[in-house]
Amino acid sequence: MMNNKVQLITYADRITGQGIDALTDLLNGPLQNVFAGVHLLPFYNPIDGSDAGFDPIDHSAVDERLGSWDDIKQLGQHYDLMADLIVNHVSAQSYQFQDVLKKGKASLYWDLFLTKDDVFPNGMSDAEQKAIYRPRPGSCFTPISCEDGNSYEFWTTFTDNQIDINVKSQAGIAYLDNVLARFSENNVNIIRLDAAGYAIKEAGTNCFMLNETFDYLDKLSAQANALGMETIAEIHSHFETQVEVAKRVNMVYDFALPPLILHSLFSNNSDALLAWLAISPRNCLTVLDTHDGIGIIDAGPMGDKAGLLNAAQIDNLVETIHEKTHGQSCQATGAAASNVDLYQVNSTYYDALGSDDFDYLLARAIQFFAPGVPQVYYGGVFACQNDMALLAKTNVGRDINRPYLDQQDIAAALEKPVVKGLLKLIAIRNNHPAFNGEFSAEGEGSECRLSWQLENNCITLQVNFANREVFIVEHQDNQQTSTSLASLLNE
Structure with missing residues (x-):
């Protein structure tokens, strides 16, 4: 079971400027006794693809620039260790998809990937296409020509460099089984099911969080449990969906909490927050910030379902973040900066609160007192501000909150009053018996x-x-x- 103490979310290279062994040294040195576990963000080959490791060419290999499976195993000997099982897709640069490009349907890996024809063998109507839920605008299909002379429409939920896996095929099952086996052999004891809500597609549905998706999560969770690992479902959706998913896996993320805390601080009103805490899943991880920005839709209405906040409150929340960041978040959110996710605002949580030390510490206090195991993103640990230089360099919206730090950056941050205060809060959360x-x-x-x-x-x-x-x-x-x-x- 995961320790009921504060956990760290981080990339190995971006927090130290080095690799997994340097991260282990940091946790055993300046951050000794602070964190009980680590969510190690994608360390697969390569870490610098089009989506910072979430588009693996080889999901079963550690990027050599970070270290090896032995380094992973050593880290997991002393800390809870969470890794991402990227359920929905694989890189178009993977050797499997490259083989498909050469051989088309004759490839041994053809069945690993999902095409439009797999789900719509009799063709797809305009209504069916409009019904499909996608976190970004535009079509979720990408026509790709293969050397067999044919063009096929592959399912690409996120980007055209992330080809969706056919999780129902024997090839898809074997692919994910292999990754799970690698995890279990190397002291990974918690699996984050990345983008699992999109894994199952059925004609005539919105292809997101279907009844069959819940069954699939049941199966994956049982499979991981049999290997000695817990599962965490990563799903951005209506709050009622989170409550239902929590019944199917070991833990879910409380993604409604970050926007509700911001709303409470901006409006000086706790009603929406308290309404959620009365019904929120207890088997959850709490976060304020992650590598993906600040989720918004989890607290808002969806379709004809009322939200924890109404549409006007959501709009006000987003606009207030933009004001607090002096427009920086606006440059990294929505259609700006090659980032068109519909459900997030890109900013550090510290800057979303106007770099106010007290409000930031209060937000963390609420997080630590809410039900669940708290996780703190590395940028949040050090109260980082928006990295506008990195955003300008990469033109990737989420990079505003994915800074590259080194030992000097960390040493300086550890002297800031807000960081010292946060570490004291973490100690309270870790050590007071009542939290159990x-x-x-x-x-x-x-x-x-x-x-x-x-x-x-x-x-x-x-x-x-x-x-x-x-x-x-x-x-x-x-x-x-x-x-x-x-x-x-x-x-």
Whole structure:
């Protein structure tokens, strides 16, 4: 089971400027006793494809620039270790797809990839195409000519360099089985099912989170569990979908929490946040920031389903982020900067809060007191600001929140009051026994109280959004202490 303590999300190279062994040294050195586990973002060959490793040429190989499977195994000896099982697609540069380009249907790997004809053998109507849910505008099919003289429409949910896998075919099953085996052999104990909601496609549906998708998640989860690994479903969707998915896998992400915390801080109102915490899955990971930006749709309406926030509140949330970042997030979001994901705003979470140290620490406090195991993205650990130079260099929107750091950057960040305060908060979350007990929440309007109780141990986060008075009240071994959040910045 995953440790109920704070976990790190990071790329090996972007946090250290080096590889997996340097990351291990960082965790055993300057960040000793801070994190119980690591979500190691794609370390497969190559790490510098068109989607920062999420378009693997070889999903079963470690990029030699980062290290080897032995380095992965060593890291996993002392920390929970999460890796991405990229369920939906593989790189168009993979040797399997390159073989398909040469041989067409005669390739041994033809059945590994999904074409439009696989799902629509009798043709596809305009209505059926419009019904397909895609996180980006445009068609999810890419016509590609093969050397057999034929052109085939391959399914490309995300980009034309990410060819969708036919997960129902024997080739697709064998491909993913091989990756799972590599993980289990090398101390990876948690599997993040990347883009799993898109894996199953059926004619006449929106091809996203179908009933059969839930069955598929059941099967994958059971398969991973049999190998000694837990599964985490990575799905951006309506909040009711998250509640349902949570019943099918070991854990889900609480992607509704990041926008709801921003909304509470921007509006000085906790009602939407408290409404969600009353029904949110308890078997979840909580995040504020990730490599993918700040998700928005998870808290909003979808189709005829009401959201935790209404459309006007979502619009106000996005516009306020753009204001807080002085327009920087606008340059990296939507159709800007080669980034057209419909469900995220690209910015560091710190800058989304206007680089306000207190509000940032308050956002983390709410995250740590919400139900679930907290994960903190490496840029969030060091309260990084938007990397406009990297954005200008790559013109990739999400790079605004994917900085390359080195030892000097980390040493400087560890001296910042906001980072010191965050590390103190992490220590509270890691060490207070009440976080292994029962959660409760109460309040309305500008006030909320988030509490944990285990036998005689209790800890409560008391928040007044209107005047920003925030206290952590601890009851432990018949002793009560009250700590103001502001004091964590000033000690």
